[in-house]
Amino acid sequence: MRDWLLYRTFWDLTITGLALGSIYSLVALGYTLVYGVLRLINFAHSEIFMVGTFGALMASQEFLGIPMLEDGGYPYRTGFMLIVFLMFILLCAMVFSGLGAVALERVAYKLRGNGDLFGAVVLAFLTGFVVSMVFVDDTLANVIVAAILTAPITMGYMSLFRRGKQSPRLAFLISAIGASTAIAEAMAIWGPEKREQYQTPRILEKDVLFTFLGADVRVDNLIVIVGALLMMVALTLFVNKSRLGRGVRAVAQDAETARILGVNVDMIILVTFALGGVMAGGAAMLFTLVYEQSRFNIGFILGVKSFTAAVLGGIGNLKGALLGGLILGLVENYASAIFGGQWKDVVAFVVLLVVLMFRPTGLLGESLGRARV
Amino acid sequence: MKKSRVLRASALLIGLSLVGVACGGDDTSSDTTAAAGGDVTCDGLKIAFFGALTGDAGNLGQNIKKGVDLAVAEFNEANPGCQVGIEAYDSQGDPAQAPALADKAVADASVVGIVGPAFSGESKAVNGKFDEAGLPIVTPSATNPDLANQGWKIFHRALAGDDKQGPGIVQKITADGKAKVGVIDDNSEYGKGLADIVQAGLGDVAVEMNSLDPEGSDYSAIVTAAKDAGVDGIFFGGYYAAAGKLAKQLKDGGVDAQLYFADGVLDVGFIEAAGPAAEGSIIMCPCAPKDSNADFLAAFKAKFNEDPATYAAEAYDAATAFLDAIAAGKQDRASILEFLKTYDKAGVTKQIKWDEKGEVAGNAIYAYTIESGAIVGKPGLIG
Amino acid sequence: MNPVVRSLRQVGASLAGAKAGLSARWHAMGPSQRLSAYVLGVLALYLAPWWTEIPLLGSIVDTPGTQFTTVLSDRVIIFVLVALGLNVVVGLAGLLDLGYVGFYAVGAYTTAILTSSHASLPWLIALPISIVVSMVFGVILGAPTLRLRGDYLAIVTLGFGEIIRLSAKNAEWLGGSRGINDIKHPPSIGPLKFGVVDPKPYYWLGLTMVFVVMFLLHRLENSRVGRAWVAIREDEDAAELMGVDTFRFKLWAFAIGAAVGGLAGVQYAGKVGFINPDNFPLLLSILFLAAVVLGGSGNMHGAILGGILVSYLPERLRNFQDKRVFVFGVALVLVMVFRPEGLLPKRVGAKKAVAAPGEGGSQ
Helix, strand or coil: CCHHHHHHCHHHHHHHHHHHHHHHHHHHHHHHHHHHHHCCCCCCHHHHHHHHHHHHHHHHHHHCCCCCCECCECCCCCHHHHHHHHHHHHHHHHHHHHHHHHHHHHHHHCHHHHCCHHHHHHHHHHHHHHHHHHHCCCHHHHHHHHHHHHHHHHHHHHHHCCCCCCCCHHHHHHHHHHHHHHHHHHHHHHCCCCCCCEECCCCCCCCEEEEECCEEEEHHHHHHHHHHHHHHHHHHHHHHHCHHHHHHHHHHHCHHHHHHCCCCHHHHHHHHHHHHHHHHHHHHHHHHHHHCEECCCHHHHHHHHHHHHHHHHCCCCHHHHHHHHHHHHHHHHHHHHHHCHHHHHHHHHHHHHHHHHHCCCCCCCCCCCCCCC | CHHHHHHHHHHHHHHHHHHHHHHCCCCCCCCCCCCCCCCCCCCCCEEEEEECCCCCCHHHHHHHHHHHHHHHHHHHHHCCCCCCEEEEEECCCCCCCHHHHHHHHHHCCCEEEEECCCCHHHHHHHHHHHHHHCCCEEECCCCCHHHHHCCCCCEEECCCCHHHHHHHHHHHHHHCCCCCEEEEECCCHHHHHHHHHHHHHHHHHEEEEEECCCCCCCCHHHHHHHHHHCCCEEEEECCHHHHHHHHHHHHHCCCCCEEEECHHHCCHHHHHHHHHHHCCCEEEECCCCCCCCHHHHHHHHHHHCCCCCCCHHHHHHHHHHHHHHHHCCCCCHHHHHHHHHCCEEECCCCEEEECCCCCECCCCEEEEEEECCEEEECCCCEC | CCHHHHHHHHHHHHHHHHHHHHHHHHHHCCHHHHHHHHHHHHHHHHCHHHHHHCHHHHHHHCCCCCCHHHHHHHHHHHHHHHHHHHHHHHHHCCCCCCCCHHHHHHHHHHHHHHHHHCCCCCHHHHHHHHHHHHHHHHHHHHHHHCCCCHHHHHHHHHHHHHHHHHHHHHCHHHCHHHCEECCCCCCCECCECCCCCCCHHHHHHHHHHHHHHHHHHHHHHCCHHHHHHHHHHHCHHHHHHCCCCHHHHHHHHHHHHHHHHHHHHHHHHHHHCEECHHHCCHHHHHHHHHHHHHHCCCCHHHHHHHHHHHHHHHHHCHHHHHHHHHHHHHHHHHHHHHCCCCCCCCCCCCCCCCCCCCCCCCC
16 A cells, blocks of 8 residues: 555645546536436436547547647647637537437437437438348448338337337336447447547647646646536536526426426426536547547446446535546545555445445435425 | 238248348358469368457457468468468457357367467467367467466467566666666556566566556556656556557656556557657567568568558468478378477577477567657667 | 338237237146146257257357357356346346346356365365355345445446456456466266366256256245335335335345356356456446346346347357447347337236246246
8 A cells, every 4th residue: 555655646646636527527417417307327428428529539630630740749729729729629529429418318218208200210220220231241331221221110110109108217227228339339330440549639738837735737637627617517507597407407306297387398308418418528528638539438437437426426416416526536546546546446436335325315415306406 | 811921920930041041151251262283282271360350459360360361371372282271260359259269160170270369368268178179279479478387288379478578678677777667557467467577577676656447548646656756767567558548648747757668569559549758668579570571571561551560470470380280291280289399490580499388489579669650670689 | 001010010910929829829738738848948958059950940040150059158058047146136126236247256256266276176066155155245235235225226236346346356366367267167977078178068057057046036936035026126115114124135135146146157167267357347247237128127038038139149140240239239229119128028916827837927
């Protein structure tokens, strides 16, 4: 055990831990929102995050055309251009993740209850694609066959739906697991770097801005912490002050009553997913800012950690997601320093277990359904 | 009405069966080209590749298979009367998938030799089967020292194990005069094993550091520790993806130490992942530089339109050993195994000659460095 | 109506008709006829290694590129055992367990330690000890956590599975990343030699274990314990009010599930002879859960079907090569969309009539 290391480098570890934890918090918001409103664990949220990192990659490399290296060094940008670029990347990541979340909701969650057309189309296309894969090994041919088959299969699916019948909750979980697997694998098979790690270019020069109690505070760490806080404040304001936000809280409290009172529950659920997706997109952009890399399976590990953070803070509680994420980031860093990187996950889970034993609904409890968020 | 229902059902069943038959074919690639002339004759012999062709580690297996493909293609062209086939077993490097594939290889009597298994984990899971079946294997990449000590009579290695690579690394670091070297590993069997050897060899010079999680993204704890310890050199035992992340974060964190790595990092992926931070890193490998044998380099480039990557040349040597056995008239597993015992030939990477444990004689460890974003063989080799 | 829909409907109808017809014939048969049907079925299963020899059916069933019998002994029979065990936890007692791989690992590692790295006991002695150790772990996990509500239990069990794997990976006395090899094989019984090359004896041993476990679980399902589980699953608060000691019965579910999981681990270790922490990833827990839910949780036959599908299909679909996991994901979504209660759903309450011994929960 190297506890002396913790004392000597405490503030360094704290700063970087808060930055890491901020990313966990943003992703945790997605889990907590969906759970608060639907009482379901959205297992595929991790892949929404991964899609967001892909969005950030597309934004910086394809849309903005930034190269990985310029004259053997990083392609730094400064001043106004830098801010514009960062905002654009953020927007792209949010759009990618948000759309992904919406598509996921339509396909894997909404589908069963009322037979949604969009979801049926997506599933029909996938079915056609897989069926054609059996016969032909060429991706383009598969896409064409799938496109042709989509229309008839869609009609078939629409008529096969059981209207209004509720499904067992485990079915949602497994469906999400299937979707999560399919999305990650699709990225691995047809994505830019297949199963390799892919890099995003560095446009922000990572200077040390100032020192805080002996620890260097780098500009990217600061941006992550401040950025995450801003996004969370924005979300909280939206949920507390806007009409849609009120709808979200209403459905979280009691969906049936909300429906009777005229709330469009289906729309609210869609908005919930979208909000979570947008937050994940923000997390994705910040993640690529700091770590400059991603991979088809990056979502899986991060997802498990973020979900742990959400539960730690109190699932269904927005502030809990923030608290849980930050605590988890710090715990991981401290544990890495004392016990070594190989034990940090064990420590994190033990902390979770201990917290749950004393506070079974998490540190701040569940509260999206109550007026106070 | 009932009849048409039955008819429809039967049609469906027949359709499904046809699909089943269509799908039931092997997806292995058999490489046989017919030609004319030649003095060696054989009938339906195959050399197999065993390792990861798809999945996370697929790149490595693809490199190895290309080495095998080249050797077999050259042989088949020179010996029209003996066309040797290639059987590919894709284990994805997973010791859970490997046994079923190994059983298939053992059951296939036309498979007389295996280049592989590529990874140490899967080797442990299946080499026992090959040993019991007497199927000779030559691995071009599994460097775990334990493998040679299991008493497998069929085991051969075409490159130096980690028990040779470790001391080579220690020698290099010592020669560079480093006073304080942090030793980091990725907690994998390969990485930790190598790091332990290096740490022991460096003695007091080594500063023990924690392991890192290769799947994770954040190594700030290690960076902080390295900075705090004031090391002037760092050795990392692990693979290229994690090494790239580590190098980048070290440089960003202001750690100015000389970085040392081993063969798992010798891949373009390291340069991509680390960016400018890779510059000047030193990577040791028991694998020969690609320009060490001009003929091999030229032939490889001509066939695949790219340079040979890690372990392709070792795989070529491994396959050549089997092919030489076939050319000498040894055409079943037992006689090939006998032949390999006394095999002594200069391969493209080293002198290929095995001791009774299956370790190869040529033990050179080479040093590479990253210069201007490319891997360069550093002059002044070790070993 | 759309021709595709019409033909889909008719396929569905003919299959349903066939099923109904078979079901009617089955119920019409006398007990002795049913018994002989069962015996034939069991015999066919024992003869599975030779299914690939049958002319047309064989090539449909055979796994391209890998040895069919090894797939049976290394993957299918293990998954079936695990599915049976997890079905007790998830299906019967309604506890969401995302860390079941932990029990599987405990069984395997205990056997490995006892036969190879820290002692030299024969496999047969290691077998009961490993099962007991797994049960103990089940109780250790259950005691502090079963008071948590459903979804919290999920994350805690997930953490538990990961703690087991990481502890195995980091602890030298458990082999670390290197793992443990030279695990002993089961002892040879007469002509059945449990060697390294022939997978058939292992398959038969595993299959026998499956039947034994099925029998024991069936007895359990129809006992007080089983009824308590159903009560807890359907409405825990009501059960508590009616005087069912929910905590104790939930703990039982965990312990029994853990025991079966551990058994699967012992079987796996004894077959392959080498284990390392990478054999027990979180992904495997998820796959186990998918097997149970896909097949129909709460229904023993459903769990078995799910276990077979989840282990066999990826090997059967090796033609897809790299794409097979993707196909698997899409298949999961499709099945859950169109048949959320699983392929062989449980019969809810009511007519769980006077069943002949061994009938189980088929529809």
